[in-house]
Amino acid sequence: MIRVRQMKKIYRVGEEEIRALRGVDLHVGKNEMIAVMGASGSGKSTLMNIIGCLDKPTEGSYELDGHDVSKMSEASLALVRNEKIGFVFQSFELLARQTALENVELPLIYSREAGLTSRERTRRALHALNRVRLADRVSHRPNQLSGGQKQRVAIARAILNKPAILMADEPTGNLDSVTTTEIMEIFRQLHAEGQTVLIVTHENEVAAYCQRVIRLRDGLVLSDLPVAQDQAGQVIA
């Protein structure tokens, strides 16, 4: 599904070189659910941006779903994001003036599929909303929804095009513990239905929902362990 080899990312700020990634190797198989952890400055955001096709590596290769995407043009990457990647953000990023249904339909605006009927679009969006158990809130606007409901709309939007990977960046960062459980249960359920999930988090309780935890430090993979071992290690440390 995802194969990253010797990936490096170097930013230039004036004279200074910032080596955000210094040679990361990573493999994510189909239907894995992985937590990516690390302090700020560890390079996890950079890694996630590259895996999410929002950024390109300076060196190394990145193969997504069988295609090398590390050298694609910006327009082609936009298409890859549209078809293969679903994003969930910490602050939901819903369009305030649009209904839940319209928010979920958003990726279809930029879809390559020609001639989608409005009925088909609605059917797909409703199906996605159904999967996050929000079928009863389709015509609500974001300001009429709770934080958890907003995030569920965002998840529905992310899974609309049946992406190869669902990427969540601190999806529970703005939510209380009860809602965090609610959202994580959704991720767990999607994973059970066959979805590959990558979650960036700094909360161990969120990581506990995953099977595998990758920890980064100073632009390198620090550890890559099954969740039980990882959590045990954290307790000892």
Added chain:
Amino acid sequence: MILSPYFYSQAIKLALSQIWANRKRSLLTALGIIVGVASTTSVIAALSGLKTSVLTEFESFGANRIYVFPDRPDDKPRNLYPREKIRIKPWEVRELQASCPSLRAITPVTEFGVSIASDERELDGITVVGIWPDWHEAENRRVISGRKFNGIDEVGERQVCLLNESAIDELRLPSDAVGSHILVDGRRFLVVGVIETLQARMFGGDSNTAELFIPFSVAIKLQSTEFFLRVVALAKSAEVSEEAKSEIQRTMRRIRGIQPGDPDTFRAEAIDRYIDQFKTLASGITAIAAGIVGISLLVGGIGIMNIMLVSVSERTREIGLRKAVGATPAAIMMQFLLEAMVLCLAGGLVGVIIGKLFAIGLTLIPGARLENADVPMWAVFLSFAFSAAVGLGFGFFPALKASRLDPIEALRHE
């Protein structure tokens, strides 16, 4: 990169909802466009109304009518062209009549002031017009009652006259004045017909002037020998009016013995020339109006650019999100271009509506002769085309800026 019809429908819907959500700001922004379009369309409406009534008036004059005046060449010494040399003589008119096959009718017209009197009233300084019977055909004025002049009146130098309705009123004659007698310069004239009073016209002076017509042969006798006359001629059709004009010019030069290279001592003018002059004037005004529009659209366009830049900066996160879910730079660019164009077109629409209302207002101004003022279809299309072009031109830079935003940076934007 092909964008789907769904993209376009959503982009336009989004643009409209943006305008509506920020309606005060949108209105202020579009004001430049609105004012520009409204002022141009109303100027064009006024001009087209004026043009219609002026052209109708010229039509009623008769487009195949030709006037001949005595004319002293401007750039020659006066003493080379004494009054007697340029004055048109009756025999010259008769020569024109004989030598110009393209003419249907020709008449000399001589005007002079006299005092006239009825039993009731005496009037001073009334303009008396001496004419041939052909005048009826050349000028096409309706005789309401009685008869027109005929050849016997002219040849027999009969003391008969035609009056218009104003003259009848002023002389306090009975409304059917045919058969009454009036005194013209102390001589007794029989009223043989009544001519309609000229309708109010933009050109050709006061409508309600009293008019008195007498046979040309009689008019000569009432004046000094050095009287002036002009010629009114009617070409057989509008098509041959140029031909008729050059026949007149050739004949006049021949009978006056003007050598090749020497200037005319007369002036022959077809009515077409006035139409052309008016059209030139109208297109001049249109050009000035277009210039005003150009400036106001420029100002409006800068406003559009400004607000679009604000919009891009306000919606940075939204742009980031759209890019994250798969919007290409071209799609973002197109969306913001459409937004600028929709804003401009909405301004253009409001402007056209205001212009249309102005045009309706113009038609209601009494005496302004703008009854036909209306915004022509081409002006509506032009307004929209201009508005769209302004949106495209001034929306380009903000749209480019939006399309180039880095999605990661944009999503981090506060």
